[in-house]
Amino acid sequence: MEEKPVLNQTSDKTKESHLLKVLGPMHIWALGVGIVLVGEFMGWNFTIAKGGSLGAIIACWVIGILFIALVMINTEIGSVIPEAGGQYAMAKYMLGPLASFNVGLMLVFEYVMLEAADALVVGQILKSLNPDVQALPYIILSLLLLTYLNYRGVYATLTLNFFITAIAFVTIFILLLGTKFYDPATSLLQIKQLTDGLPYGWVGIIAALQFGIWFYLGIEGTALAAEECRSTSRALPVGTMVGLVTLIVGATTTWFVCSGMVGAEKLGKSVFPLYDAALATGKPYIILALFIGTILACLASANGCINDSSRAWFAMSRDTLIPGVFAATHPKYKTPYRAILFLLPISIAFGFTGLLDQVITFSIFSAIMVYVLTAVMMFKFRSMYPLGTIKRGYTAPWHPMPAVILLILAIATLGGMYFGYWVNILSGFLFYILASLWFKFHRYKFVNTTSFIKAGAKSWPRPRGY
Structure with a gap:
């Protein structure tokens, strides 16, 4: 039966599609760091291939400033919008239906692609044990189990993520201590001998920004859990800020230990750089620890990606930007179970390609586009709601500098993708343009425009100038 257009009326089903408020700062940390930490076990090292060893660490710190x-x-914005969807929910109130549709779609593909990359790395590391190992069954089984866990409830999902993320993070420092970096006489690190500086000069640094983003990609997904926080204004700032500090420390440590244990040429091509660094030590307990750490980091990331992508898809459906069938929550577990189940085969399908760098690149491209629009939203948010007009759980200092820095560095990173991946950039733009045309000329007539102002009308004052 053909779906009929909906005009300015809110469905009962949409009203009932609410998620449980059960998360605290620990869970937000687990979500943000859990998704991102895998980037320290794989992917970041492509910065060395594009910019050299020094280019890689400079890119790491520059992208750290971006994040x-x-x-x-x-x-700041997320702490006053207690809704699922993160940047999508922000765009809904500040940029309108078409932009929010694109932001939501970009978020979904950012996390679906990252989940596929996690599956690819798990397969590669299992094959490193024995070339005859059939990794595919283990990959599919892992994703099925994580999907089932997300289906059953977010509290258990992110509590598990906290523990497996913490263990994976600790293994990085087991490797660091195992190199005896603190004792120059017996240290295994050979930074001077194994690094290659800046072989492509300053252009290489710009090119390296593309994969430098992998050190942190996904931390912004903490905003997607805003609706499920017991106190959004507390859990979101505390969990996210502590998570970012964790990642900056972990990223610098990862570059240091990997660059001192593996030659730049090999490191720039490695599928699992920390594990290769562990192999270079020749110490069985370190090798075992990093094998476990890599697997756990991939599982934590995939677990968080399932959570975030499903929340974005669920939020878009609840607001009628996509068919409303995905807006349903489980009657017992109160999870967006249809969105969770729908996105699983899509992620597995991308994992089947086996093209790790291509999958990573599309994830990064989608994320950068969200960052650019987020900077625009910050300018509009401060214009609509100046300080003192609305209660904020956190206030970003030095405005507009954070938005200016974010915009400049996001565009610079997009420019860095041109070196080697210009086809991917054009393909990404074409995909989102076609999606926008579909939305504008087909889907928009089904959109319930009331949903875009419903929450704001209840909890916010009228914006300045509206």
Whole structure:
């Protein structure tokens, strides 16, 4: 039966599609760091292939500044929008239906692609044990189990993520201590001998920004859990800020230990750089620890990706930007179970391609586009709601500098993708343009425009100038 257009009326089903408020700062940390930490076990090292060893660490710190600005912006806006969807929910109130549709779609593909990359790395590391190992059954089984866990409830999902993320993070420092870096006489690290500086000069640093983002990609997803926080204004800022500090420390440590244990040429091509660094030590307990750490980091990331992508898809459906069938929550577990189940085969399908760098690149491209629009939203948010007009759980200092920095560095990172991946950029733009045309000329007539102002009308004052 053909779906009929909906005009300015709110369905009872939409009203009932609410998620449980059960999360605290620990769970937000587990969500943000859990998704991102896998980037320290794989993917970041492609910065060395594009910019050399020094280019990689410079890119790491420059992108760290980008994410500090991003997290400040996300936390300020997200702390006053207690809805699922993160940046999508922000765009809904500040940019309108078409832009919010694109932001939501970009978020979904950012996390679905990252989940596929996690599956690819799990397969590669299992094959490293024995080339005859059939990794595919283990990959599918892992994703099925994580999907089932997400289906059953967010509290248990992110509590598990906290523990497996913490264990994976600790293994990085087991590797660091195992190199005896603190004792120059017996240290295994050979930074001077194994690094290659800046082989492509400053252009290489710009090119390296593309994969430098992998050190932090996904931390912004904490905003997607805003609706499920017991206290959004507390859990979101605390969990996200502590998570970002965790990642900056972990990223710098990862570069240091990997660059001192594996030659730049090999490191720039590695599928699992920390594990290769562990192999270079020749110490069985370190090798075992990093094998476990890599697997756990991939599982934590995939677990968080299932959570975040499903919340974005669920929020879009609840607001009628996509068919409302995905807006249903489980009658017992109160999870967006249809969105969770729908996105699983899509992620597995991308994992089947086996093209790790291509999958990573589309995830990064989608994320960068969200960052650019987030900077725009910050300018509009401060214009609509100046300080003092609305209660904020967190206020980003030095406005507009964070938004300016975010915009400049996001565009620079997009420019860095041109070196080697210009086809991917054009393909990404084409995909989102076609999606926008579909939405504008087909889907928009079904959109319930009331949903875009419903929450704001209840909890916010009238914006300045509206």
